[in-house]
Amino acid sequence: MQAGWLVRLLLGSFLLVPTLGYSQLEQFDEELTIKSLRDGKVFSKFSFTTILKGASPRDPRNLGTDDVSQHYIVFPLALGQILREYAVTELHLSLNAGKWNYDRWGYPEEPGVGTGAELWTWMGDSTQSSINERWRGLRNALAGLFCASLGSLDEQRTTSPARSFLPEGHLPDWGIPHQIRHASLPSENVCTENLTPFLKLLPCKSLSGIASLLNPHRLFDADWHGMSVHVLWRENRGVEIRLTFQTISDPLRLSSGRKQDWSFRTLFDRTIEKTCPVAQSSRVVVTLPTSVAYAIEPEPSSVVLGLASFDISNSIKPLDIGLRFAGDFQYPVDFDAPLTSLSVQRILHGSSQAYGQLSVKLTNHQAEPLRVVYLETMPWLIQFYLHTLKIHIDGMRNDNAMSEVTYIPAVPHARPATFQCVLSIPSGATMDLSMDVAKSFLRYTEHPPDAQRGWDLPPAVFTLIEANQTSPLNTNRRLYTPTLLVDLATPDFSMPYNVIIFTCSLIAFLFGSVFNLLTRKFVVVRIDPDKKNE
Amino acid sequence: MSKTKRYSRSRGLAFSAFLAGRQLLAFSSSSRLLHGNQQFSSALTSYSHLQEGVYLFKNGVDPYSGGVFRHSPLYLSLFTTILPVTGTASSVLWTLSDALGAWALVKIWNSRQCVPSSKRDTLVAAMYLLNPYIFLPSLAQSTSSFENTLMLLSLMFASQGRASATLLSLAFLVHLSLSSILILTPLLLLLLLDPVSRLASPKSLFSLGVDFRRLIPFLGEFVIYLGTFTLLSTFTSGGWSWITQTWGASLSLPDLTPTTGMWWYFFTEMFDHFRPFFLMVFSVHLLIYIAPICIKFQYDPLYAAFLLIGILGTFKAYPTLSDPGLFLSMIAIFPETYPYLRHPIVTALLHLHASLLMPLFNHLWLTQGTGNANFYYASTLVFACSNGAALLDCIWAGLRIAIGEEREGYAVAQE
Numbered sequence: 001m002q003a004g005w006l007v008r009l010l011l012g013s014f015l016l017v018p019t020l021g022y023s024q025l026e027q028f029d030e031e032l033t034i035k036s037l038r039d040g041k042v043f044s045k046f047s048f049t050t051i052l053k054g055a056s057p058r059d060p061r062n063l064g065t066d067d068v069s070q071h072y073i074v075f076p077l078a079l080g081q082i083l084r085e086y087a088v089t090e091l092h093l094s095l096n097a098g099k100w101n102y103d104r105w106g107y108p109e110e111p112g113v114g115t116g117a118e119l120w121t122w123m124g125d126s127t128q129s130s131i132n133e134r135w136r137g138l139r140n141a142l143a144g145l146f147c148a149s150l151g152s153l154d155e156q157r158t159t160s161p162a163r164s165f166l167p168e169g170h171l172p173d174w175g176i177p178h179q180i181r182h183a184s185l186p187s188e189n190v191c192t193e194n195l196t197p198f199l200k201l202l203p204c205k206s207l208s209g210i211a212s213l214l215n216p217h218r219l220f221d222a223d224w225h226g227m228s229v230h231v232l233w234r235e236n237r238g239v240e241i242r243l244t245f246q247t248i249s250d251p252l253r254l255s256s257g258r259k260q261d262w263s264f265r266t267l268f269d270r271t272i273e274k275t276c277p278v279a280q281s282s283r284v285v286v287t288l289p290t291s292v293a294y295a296i297e298p299e300p301s302s303v304v305l306g307l308a309s310f311d312i313s314n315s316i317k318p319l320d321i322g323l324r325f326a327g328d329f330q331y332p333v334d335f336d337a338p339l340t341s342l343s344v345q346r347i348l349h350g351s352s353q354a355y356g357q358l359s360v361k362l363t364n365h366q367a368e369p370l371r372v373v374y375l376e377t378m379p380w381l382i383q384f385y386l387h388t389l390k391i392h393i394d395g396m397r398n399d400n401a402m403s404e405v406t407y408i409p410a411v412p413h414a415r416p417a418t419f420q421c422v423l424s425i426p427s428g429a430t431m432d433l434s435m436d437v438a439k440s441f442l443r444y445t446e447h448p449p450d451a452q453r454g455w456d457l458p459p460a461v462f463t464l465i466e467a468n469q470t471s472p473l474n475t476n477r478r479l480y481t482p483t484l485l486v487d488l489a490t491p492d493f494s495m496p497y498n499v500i501i502f503t504c505s506l507i508a509f510l511f512g513s514v515f516n517l518l519t520r521k522f523v524v525v526r527i528d529p530d531k532k533n534e
Numbered sequence: 535m536s537k538t539k540r541y542s543r544s545r546g547l548a549f550s551a552f553l554a555g556r557q558l559l560a561f562s563s564s565s566r567l568l569h570g571n572q573q574f575s576s577a578l579t580s581y582s583h584l585q586e587g588v589y590l591f592k593n594g595v596d597p598y599s600g601g602v603f604r605h606s607p608l609y610l611s612l613f614t615t616i617l618p619v620t621g622t623a624s625s626v627l628w629t630l631s632d633a634l635g636a637w638a639l640v641k642i643w644n645s646r647q648c649v650p651s652s653k654r655d656t657l658v659a660a661m662y663l664l665n666p667y668i669f670l671p672s673l674a675q676s677t678s679s680f681e682n683t684l685m686l687l688s689l690m691f692a693s694q695g696r697a698s699a700t701l702l703s704l705a706f707l708v709h710l711s712l713s714s715i716l717i718l719t720p721l722l723l724l725l726l727l728d729p730v731s732r733l734a735s736p737k738s739l740f741s742l743g744v745d746f747r748r749l750i751p752f753l754g755e756f757v758i759y760l761g762t763f764t765l766l767s768t769f770t771s772g773g774w775s776w777i778t779q780t781w782g783a784s785l786s787l788p789d790l791t792p793t794t795g796m797w798w799y800f801f802t803e804m805f806d807h808f809r810p811f812f813l814m815v816f817s818v819h820l821l822i823y824i825a826p827i828c829i830k831f832q833y834d835p836l837y838a839a840f841l842l843i844g845i846l847g848t849f850k851a852y853p854t855l856s857d858p859g860l861f862l863s864m865i866a867i868f869p870e871t872y873p874y875l876r877h878p879i880v881t882a883l884l885h886l887h888a889s890l891l892m893p894l895f896n897h898l899w900l901t902q903g904t905g906n907a908n909f910y911y912a913s914t915l916v917f918a919c920s921n922g923a924a925l926l927d928c929i930w931a932g933l934r935i936a937i938g939e940e941r942e943g944y945a946v947a948q949e
Binding site for chain 2: 354355380385386387388405409411489490491495499500503506509516517519523526529
């Protein structure tokens with residue numbers, strides 16, 4: 001029938017338009033990078049990027065009015081709604097577990113490897129709704145979305161370190177100032193219930209494409225793992241969401257011999273069965289080893305500069321990429337040679353629960369002098385004594401190596417301390433920074449349930465400044481030190497009633513005795529020995 | 535040689551000997567070891583906090599924006615300009631402060647006895663300088679030594695009848711330590727009267743012919759001095775935040791570092807709901823002793839001031855050992871009460887017990903980890919008992935003198 005044919009044509013065009021629309025407005029790419037490391041471990045990074053072309057973040061000055069309707073097809077709706085609700089320009093959230101060993105594994109591809117949860121955003125200031133209110137709403141919304149206790153990143157953990165955490169994308173030119181809010185929770189544990197909502201943000205979930213390799217049993221068994229969400233805006237591209245998952249797996253531990261071989265089967269216990277249909281590009285990039293004999297299968301689509309690329313959509317499924325090494329694993333001769341320009345070690349000395357000493361040791365492995373921005377965001381539990389800060393370079397005292405110090409002191413029960421400075425380390429030298437700290441005595445209700453475990457202190461962040469720069473750029477590398485555990489003095493938790501009773505009794509006794517003595521009259525009493533018995 | 539000259543010569547020699555010994559000890563590194571000791575300094579008086587505040591101030595950071603520095607801005611202005619804050623020169627400062635305090639105590643004694651000098655002067659100075667409760671916090675460079683010195687100076691000026699000097703030093707003292715406001719009333723009475731001992735013959739102030747109209751200008755002068763210092767402090771620190779950090783600390787107890795007093799553990803274990811109420815109770819508790827003691831001892835205001843110093847030493851918010859130490863040292867100027875003290879041995883033994891156990895239990899709890907917070911808390915309770923016992927004994931003795939000597943067949947009691 002003619003009408004039916006027309007209706008079908010119209011319906012078809014309606015169906016076609018959205019798909020045409022998505023390919024113009026949204027783009028989804030996924031990539032898996034795998035690299036064998038020097039000590040036999042395997043670094044894998046999953047990266048899922050969704051670009052909303054032509055879009056821009058919400059202007060916070062429009063927060064009073066209703067938002068324009070947003071239509072997303074591939075872009076995750078749950079996260080997009082949160083971003084619009086709180087007018088967030090740039091957001092970085094990472095949930096990591098384990099300690100990233102810079103000396104063995106080099107720099108990670110995503111720099112945010114501090115243990116626990118780390119959340120930092122750049123938001124525009126507005127009179128409609130202050131940044132702090134939106135920060136609180138954002139934390140709680142993300143806590144609900146990712147099942148992580150991000151709601152406890154309150155003012156006692158929030159700082160504004162603008163020199164160390166520069167925006168990765170661009171900040172829109174609305175004429176209003178943008179501010180950063182950064183908070184970290186080192187004691188946050190990461191597990192499957194954080195991975196599940198992460199996967200729900202992907203268009204293909206974990207059913208097809210590279211995301212189907214994300215097997216929680218193997219991922220959370222890794223030596224180090226971290227998931228992160230990055231939202232940024234680039235002026236010529238639009239809003240970009242990048243979801244990444246990095247792991248350090250250990251094939252040596254799982255292999256029966258000393259074989260460094262890995263494959264999708266051994267690493268993730270999964271293979272790629274189907275391509276994700278909405279992915280514009282879906283690649284696996286393997287860094288080929290340079291010094292040993294190996295065999296890689298299946299054949300890569302292309303090999304460029306030592307990187308083998310596999311195009312998933314054109315590969316035979318089920319796809320199980322594997323790298324086999326000719327011989328057994330041998331620790332290389334230059335096993336301990338540094339892979340980064342800077343090695344950092346941070347220790348809290350002291351066995352007293354009243355005082356301690358924070359000491360940071362930096363070693364410059366470069367041939368040129370190195371300048372770094374040292375950021376310390378210490379909770380108010382640890383009070384710095386800045387006047388005791390001592391710097392020794394190779395054993396010699398040199399306090400001039402520190403410059404451009406900004407210090408925002410901690411306010412007890414309210415605000416952490418923010419200490420930022422630029423350190424200059426000569427080439428090949430070791431710098432020892434030490435500072436006395438005082439440990440606080442907390443109120444009864446401020447102690448956590450397992451008070452004797454201690455408190456986790458967030459990592460210090462070092463941002464490397466290149467030789468020709470005066471201040472760091474957003475592309476500069478960031479190093480995170482491991483977290484510290486501080487043991488604070490605890491009162492006796494079984495005793496609140498007893499303490500109040502004892503003290504009040506003593507005060508009442510003294511008060512009563514003083515007033516007795518002051519108010520009673522003296523009498524002289526005759527003691528007659530004859531009438532003693534009466 | 536006249537008696538006075540002989541006394542002055544021996545007094546001077548003894549003085550110098552004590553001070554030289556103290557300074558020699560201060561030159562050793564024992565000072566540095568004692569800086570962090572929680573018996574000798576509190577959050578309001580610690581030397582490390584003072585150094586930190588001065589360092590932040592010199593480097594352009596507002597020391598009152600954070601929580602470590604709780605000293606008065608007057609300390610900031612003095613230590614960044616004329617006084618040294620590091621090294622051996624600062625230890626000389628503390629020795630000089632102790633010397634001044636001892637000299638002021640001797641002068642108070644002389645005013646009370648109405649003689650220019652007496653043979654007990656050396657003993658009085660020794661009771662101040664050699665008292666470990668005074669000399670150890672001074673060695674730890676705790677600023678409570680300055681507060682003691684100012685207290686004694688204001689009492690000395692009041693004993694000599696010099697009103698302006700008294701009120702100026704008291705205003706300065708209140709700026710350094712808010713709880714010292716307790717001493718205002720007996721000092722004013724002392725200015726109206728004189729320091730001569732009248733414990734044996736109590737009379738009301740009216741019958742002694744005191745002119746109360748002189749009180750108003752004294753109070754006005756004190757308020758003016760206090761206001762001037764407040765404005766000076768605000769100007770130095772560039773804002774009003776110093777008020778909540780320094781004076782507010784005594785009232786709201788933000789820092790719960792253990793001290794020798796009764797407040798810290800009480801407010802550590804207190805639930806948040808009740809904190810404001812009990813903070814109010816503890817602060818008002820200090821104030822309610824002023825009126826009764828001043829009314830009862832109105833004929834001997836110096837003794838009333840002495841008792842209120844004892845109250846401060848026992849019940850203050852952030853005490854150190856210097857506060858009860860001042861009380862114990864000042865007993866030296868009231869020898870007329872000695873025969874009537876009922877239990878001096880018990881008080882002394884309680885003090886010995888507490889002063890030996892407090893540092894031990896503090897060390898066991900915080901450094902060694904084999905003890906509990908309760909050990910230290912118990913020892914501070916014993917210390918409070920010992921201070922209370924001393925206070926009660928002094929009150930009893932001060933009142934008992936008026937009844938007269940003990941006679942066969944009669945007993946004196948209170949009903």
